[in-house]
């Protein structure tokens with residue numbers, strides 16, 4: 001696939017539609033190496049990855065579901081959300097927790113560190129898509145709650161960027177849609 005084809009092919013693939021097939025470690029390493037090629041202002045390289053596979057995915061999603069239960073007000077709590085969080089990775093091959101590790105160079109704004117990690121995630125997504133590997137970028141549940149920062153021993157300045165669920169899709173590859181016309185997004189001067 002050319003890079004253009006990969007860009008247009010990439011889609012968010014719902015995590016519970018993977019088929020349990022394992023992605024090889026070599027491929028996961030290739031995806032992480034692609035992430036490592038992301039642009040980085042001041043060479044801070046702020047992307048960090050925690051890679052889960054097999055039973056360890058469930059160990060994490062169990063912990064995530066418990067974080068949801070213990071940090072959600074009774075009125076807002078739902079058994080459905082608890083179950084979704086707990087079972088999200090059931091058919092995934094791998095799950096990669098991604099966070100931004102804030103560098104020590106004060107000249108680099110925190111926002112730019114977050115941008116760099118988003119670029120790294122997009123590199124993973126594009127390369128995975130080009131290999132017909134599905135990826136779901138999840139930021140729901142407690143991803144942006146301080147308890148998740150604690151879980152991964154992050155500092156206040158670091159940022160959880162999301163949970164990437166990876167697997168081979170069992171459904172047809174979805175078609176993309178864009179709602180806002182380009183004319184509303186672009187001004188030509």
Ligand SMILES: Cc1cc2nc3c(=O)[nH]c(=O)nc-3n(C[C@H](O)[C@H](O)[C@H](O)COP(=O)(O)O)c2cc1C
Nearest residue numbers: 010011012013136137138139140162174175176177
């Ligand atoms: C920062 C970020 C966070 C996201 N978090 C979620 C999420 O929590 N749940 C979800 O279903 N999709 C999430 N997505 C994926 C979007 O839903 C998806 O990109 C969007 O629907 C457009 O579809 P496409 O990626 O297939 O083009 C996230 C995407 C980004 C960029």
